[in-house]
Amino acid sequence: MKNTTAYPELQTDRTGSTLIRRILNTPSLLAGSIMFAVLILLAIFIPYISPYNPTEQNLSAFLQPPSAAHWLGTDQLGRDLFTRLIYAARTDLTIMVLAEIIPFCTGIFLGMVAGYYGKWADNVITLITDTFIAFPFYLIVIIVAFASGAGQRGIYITFILVGWIVFARVVRGLSASFREQEWIASAQTLGLSGPRIILRHLLPNVLPQAVVVLMTDMVGLLVAIVTLGYLGIGIAPPTPDWGTMIADGQSFISTAWWLSAVPGFAVVYTGIALSLVGDGLADLWRKK
């Protein structure tokens, strides 16, 4: 058999672009990132943007409509609504991000272990996820919030308890399908250990999908934080929070509708931004 001397031509790089160009070519990711970045920048720089204190009351200026001095008006205690809205974004977004870190890591790890090893590991992890899924999420949230007292602690505890399930389920399915792929068999043939295959081979492949799920899940968590605040078992006053702001404004809905509508809009805005980022990332990773 004679040897082929000519080297096959390598294909040109089909992606042909840098990461930035790929992001620019994904409108939903671009739009979502800009929307979210605006909110984050406002939350970071609000002490320099607004002269008002978010908790300081001014009863001589209560329930004022939007004006040059108060862009979104004032609430029933005369506090500047725009300032409170952005400080509330600080509170809610910080909790949202922090409460996702542990469930995200735990869910991915357990999902990969269940999907890769299968057998008893899969049975045990699936049994635990099915058990938690049997309880409605808000029931667990409210029970834990009551048990641990109102405030951020209840949200963190609840989410550490149940937040990992969605990631574990998605990652388990992906890992189980990847386990059958020949690149996993190649790694096994090389003699790589299970943990090494999980961390170096499976993780980079499941992570994109897990991040897309994370974006959707963060929207759900934000709604949960706001709902607890609305019900009075979330963030305790006077710390600004969108949920308590919606609840406080409810009594004045006929005279100062913006008190509830503006924080409600902020929740919708953040939800849309995160959803667009999630969709965009999914598109970006699908394109290749």
Place this chain on the structure above:
Amino acid sequence: MDLSLQVNDVTVRYGGFTALDNIRLEVQQHTTLGLVGESGSGKSTLARVIAGLIIPDQGQVLLGTEPLSRKRTREQRKSIQMIFQNPDASLNPKHSIRQILAEALLFHKIVGRAEVEKRSRQLLERVQLEGKALDKYPHEFSGGQRQRIAIARALSVEPSLLIADEPTSALDVSVQLNVLELLGALKSELNLTMLFISHDLGVIHAVSDKVAVMRQGKLVEISPKDKFFSRPEAAYSRELLSAVPQMPTMKSSGGLHEPRT
């Protein structure tokens, strides 16, 4: 000639289904055993048992004279490498070619970290790919190129036995020839022992020294290539050979049809 591989009475069962039934075969050093059989006959299962990906219910695999236990040593793993059927799925899509080759080289301490780059380029050159391929990802290559990279990865750890599980069946005919030529050249250059699995008897004829035939999990014949293709022993082997489609005989140099006069 010394034996490179012995498979002794290997049986694999999935529930009530017997995928491999008391398989016994030997492969001599520096030879190629072609393994043929219809889909579902157990060829790939046997390959995976030899590669250590499936633990047999019964029987034993010996590398040379050394029995391979359930938990193989790193050295034993290194000695048997495998090329898979589907080049689209045999390379981790998230790893660059540099990562793919470096992992194998470093894990088995074939070279030190400082020499990885040089050795990776040499490996690519050996499979007739350019060094600039190192920074690319599997999706940036054609099927034939990916199969070459898979071959480079398998050879990077300097195995003594290479299992090729239908390495050309997912490729275009023109690319098949290139890959077969490459495997043939590497086999002679590196003195490899090869287990070559295919359902294409033409390919088996081109690469094998001996041919083994499997059917429904059983080994029905193992013969030298010339004997298998001229005087097959088993009725099933004759059936397989007679089922090969024949090309029409070319009577002119211009094509399959007689030129008009």
